[in-house]
Amino acid sequence: MKQRVLLTGGAGYIGSHTYAALVEAGYDVLIVDNFCNASREVPTRLSAVTGNDVQVIQADVLDRAALDRVFADNAIDAVVHFAAYKSVGESVRNPLAYMQNNVGGLVTLMQAMESAGVRRLVFSSSATVYGEAAELPTPETAALGYGNPYGHSKLICEQIIEQTAAADPRWAVGVLRYFNPVGAHPSGLIGEDPAGVPDNLMPYVAKVAAGELPVLSVFGGDYPTPDGTGVRDYIHVSDLAQGHVLSLQALERDGTGHVVNLGTGRGYSVLEVIAAYARASNQHIPYKIAPRRPGDAASSYADPSLAKTLLGFEAKYDLHDMCRTSWMWMQNATQAMD
Numbered sequence: 460m461k462q463r464v465l466l467t468g469g470a471g472y473i474g475s476h477t478y479a480a481l482v483e484a485g486y487d488v489l490i491v492d493n494f495c496n497a498s499r500e501v502p503t504r505l506s507a508v509t510g511n512d513v514q515v516i517q518a519d520v521l522d523r524a525a526l527d528r529v530f531a532d533n534a535i536d537a538v539v540h541f542a543a544y545k546s547v548g549e550s551v552r553n554p555l556a557y558m559q560n561n562v563g564g565l566v567t568l569m570q571a572m573e574s575a576g577v578r579r580l581v582f583s584s585s586a587t588v589y590g591e592a593a594e595l596p597t598p599e600t601a602a603l604g605y606g607n608p609y610g611h612s613k614l615i616c617e618q619i620i621e622q623t624a625a626a627d628p629r630w631a632v633g634v635l636r637y638f639n640p641v642g643a644h645p646s647g648l649i650g651e652d653p654a655g656v657p658d659n660l661m662p663y664v665a666k667v668a669a670g671e672l673p674v675l676s677v678f679g680g681d682y683p684t685p686d687g688t689g690v691r692d693y694i695h696v697s698d699l700a701q702g703h704v705l706s707l708q709a710l711e712r713d714g715t716g717h718v719v720n721l722g723t724g725r726g727y728s729v730l731e732v733i734a735a736y737a738r739a740s741n742q743h744i745p746y747k748i749a750p751r752r753p754g755d756a757a758s759s760y761a762d763p764s765l766a767k768t769l770l771g772f773e774a775k776y777d778l779h780d781m782c783r784t785s786w787m788w789m790q791n792a793t794q795a796m797d
Contacts, residue, residue, distance in 0.1 A: 461485060462487065462707075463487045463489065463533065463536050464486045464489070464536065464538070464707065465489050465537070465538045465539070466481075466541065467491050467492070467538065467540045467541055467568060468492055468540070468583075469488070469492055469515075469539075469541065470490055470492040470494060470498070470501040470502065470515065471492065471496060471497045471501075471542075472640070472650070472651040473583065473640055473696060473699060473700070474492070474539075474541040475497075475501050476644055476649065476697055477539060477541070477699075477703045477704075478490060478505055478509075478513075479508050479509055479649070479700065480697070480700035480703065482511060483509070484704045486707075488514070489515075489516065489533055489535070490502070490514065490515045491516050491520070491529060491542070492542065493517060493519040493520075494517060501649065502515050504648045504649050507648055508644060508648050508649060520540075520565075520568050521560065521564055521567055522567075523570065526567065527571055527574065530574070530575035536577070536579065537577065537580065537707060538572060538579070538581070539580075539581040540580060540581070540582050541583045542564055543561040543565075543583065543612075544556065544560050544561060545585075546658040547587070547607045547610075547658065547752070548752060548754075549609075549658070550612070550754075551607050551608060554611075557609055557611075557612045558611075561609075561612035561616060562612050562619070565619060566619065569620075578627070579707075579710050579711070580620075580633070581703055581706045582633065582634050583635060583637065584616065584617055585609070585610065585613045585636060585637050586638045586639075586759055587605060587607065587609060588604075588605065588614045589601050589602070589603060590602075590605050590756070591604070591757075592756065592758075592759055594762075596724055596762040596763075597759065597761055598720075598762040598764075598765070599718055599719060599762075603617075606756060607753070607754030609754075620632050624716055630716070631716050632716040633707070633709065633717050634717070635702060635703065635721050636719065636721065637694070637699060637722075638691065638692035638693070638694055638721065638723075639660075639692060639694060639722075639759075640693075640699045641659075641661040641781045641785060642661070642695040642696050642697065642776065642781035642785050643785050643787065643788030643789075644696075644697060644784070645784060647787040648788075648791065650696075650784070650785065650788030650789070651696075656672065661693070661736070661782075662785075664732065664733060664744060665785050665789040667744050667746075668737070668740045668744050668789070669742075669789050669790070673745070674746060675733065675744060676746070676749040677729050677730070677746050677747065677748050677749060678751055679748075679751035679755065682751075683757055684757055684758055685728065686731075688728045688729035689728065689729055689756070690726035690728050690758040690759070690760065691726055691727065691758075691760065692723055692727075692760035693723070693727055693732065693778065694721060694723050694774055695775075695776030695781050695784070697776065698723075698774040698776055699721055701772070702719075702721040702770065705770040706770060717769050717770070719766040719769060719772070720762060720765065721761070721763065721766060722761025723760075723761070723774040724761055724762065724764075725760060727778055732778070732782075735782045736782045736786070738782070739779060739782035739783045
């Protein structure tokens, strides 16, 4: 029998790529999404990617009754939880919404899981739980903190998971601290498509390269980094998706939880990413230096060695692949709108 996995927020950027990776790995996958930040075309695109019909239920993770129905109507073996708000800037402007959705959503989901007797969970966390990391590259043992409400919400979620698993050892939870997911599926059929001006760098660069936005704002040119711009560990979204498959397999195999970084182990500056994207797209990408954003760290990159030891995880795609697949997706998305 195939293991049945519930993906909350499975129509989103990382969720959709993880759906494809799980199906390829032989799982039976059900998506729950409220489509507040995902396109309704995604299930159709996923069907084209996987060659299978995509099962989707429209529901909100804050709706306990809806979640109870999902578990009652479907024999779920494990859950991968993506459904959350994820913009640092927006969280600074509206911290209450982030706490309600991200923390409240996790609590409601775990209560519904417990009632249904499902205690295997992969949780989408973030490197923002390290705050302004004192150690570079950053290991999982680094001091935890936060520089913005988004990071705070993820840290609270991690603490809730830790306390729940300590109270009931039947819980097995994989906590995955993402660094910076970028790129798109090699098919070019799914990728990141935020509305308006993106908060994250690569979709912003992509929209400028495609002519949808006139100029890229680089937030901060005076950081203590080699070229003055922020340095981040960018990881291809397909590598990140594979990390979820490996996390789920480890939970099944070991019956115990883990907390790991998912990154490449090296950082690239904003200007390096712009130059790489210009080469991959063969487009000029105009940019201007803008003031720093509150809550942004100067540098952040992972020590990914624990994920390799525990899960067998290793990133395969490089920065050129990240930019190339992003541009392929951007061109396909633009053609679809024409």
